[in-house]
Amino acid sequence: xxxxxxxxxxxxxxxxxxxxxxxxxxxxxxxxxxxxxxxxxxxxxxxxxxxxxxxxxxxxxxxxxxxxxxxxxxxxxxxxxxxxxxxxxxxxxxxxxxxxxxxxxxxxxxxxxxxxxxxxxxxxxxxxxxxxxxxxxxxxxxxxxxxxxxxxxxxxxxxxxxxxxxxxxxxxxxxxxxxxxxxxxxxxxxxxxxxxxxxxxxxxxxxxxxxxxxxxxxxxxxxxxxxxxxxxxxxxxxxxxxxxxxxxxxxxxx
Numbered sequence: 067x068x069x070x071x072x073x074x075x076x077x078x079x080x081x082x083x084x085x086x087x088x089x090x091x092x093x094x095x096x097x098x099x100x101x102x103x104x105x106x107x108x109x110x111x112x113x114x115x116x117x118x119x120x121x122x123x124x125x126x127x128x129x130x131x132x133x134x135x136x137x138x139x140x141x142x143x144x145x146x147x148x149x150x151x152x153x154x155x156x157x158x159x160x161x162x163x164x165x166x167x168x169x170x171x172x173x174x175x176x177x178x179x180x181x182x183x184x185x186x187x188x189x190x191x192x193x194x195x196x197x198x199x200x201x202x203x204x205x206x207x208x209x210x211x212x213x214x215x216x217x218x219x220x221x222x223x224x225x226x227x228x229x230x231x232x233x234x235x236x237x238x239x240x241x242x243x244x245x246x247x248x249x250x251x252x253x254x255x256x257x258x259x260x261x262x263x264x265x266x267x268x269x270x271x272x273x274x275x276x277x278x279x280x281x282x283x284x285x286x287x288x289x290x291x292x293x294x295x296x297x298x299x300x301x302x303x304x305x306x307x308x309x310x311x312x313x314x315x316x317x318x319x320x
Contacts, residue, residue: 080261086176
């Protein structure tokens with residue numbers, strides 16, 4: 067690990083054995099590790115040296131987190147900032163690195179397994195099925211969170227009938243399903259995975275018409291991924307095609 071660079075590292079969906087080899091090595095080399103206690107399974111920290119400083123960021127605001135990063139870096143410590151899932155999605159890495167740039171502190175990013183990938187794997191579904199859905203929309207909704215851009219309404223995404231992956235949205239599932247029903251239909255498959263890959267994992271399956279009842283009965287309020295789309299059907303869709311990539315008639319000379 068480069069001692070001069072703060073490392074933002076994807077912790078994956080939660081299971082310790084879904085850390086990348088690089089991430090595990092970085093944790094073992096780190097002197098200071100900041101981690102999101104709300105979303106992280108404690109086993110992930112088993113790779114950390116017993117001599118390392120551990121800082122749970124659950125109750126720290128953005129400025130306090132960045133201050134701890136800068137202080138540790140300037141003290142000559144090797145610093146890892148763990149983020150849940152993959153840093154490229156809903157990780158607040160952009161806000162933190164913007165502040166580090168302003169302070170003249172270098173940083174680097176190591177990817178991790180995203181939560182939606184772990185959720186899809188848990189139910190054995192490919193999110194892109196030929197002739198059914200060839201696009202995946204990763205989005206969230208607005209409630210007590212950052213405003214959504216006007217061009218990124220759920221209605222606009224629903225019109226594509228792509229596979230939708232909704233983060234940070236579980237408490238609004240009834241309203242969301244009502245909004246999606248017109249485009250996807252009430253019988254469209256929905257899969258909800260709570261804490262994918264962790265010991266507390268729960269998998270709920272249903273349709274747009276009934277999944278809200280199931281989720282509310284389970285009292286899920288955070289750390290869940292909602293996936294919507296025909297690609298999630300448990301049985302083969304009669305309209306599904308096959309990938310041109312493996313077509314016997316394909317010209318493989320090019």
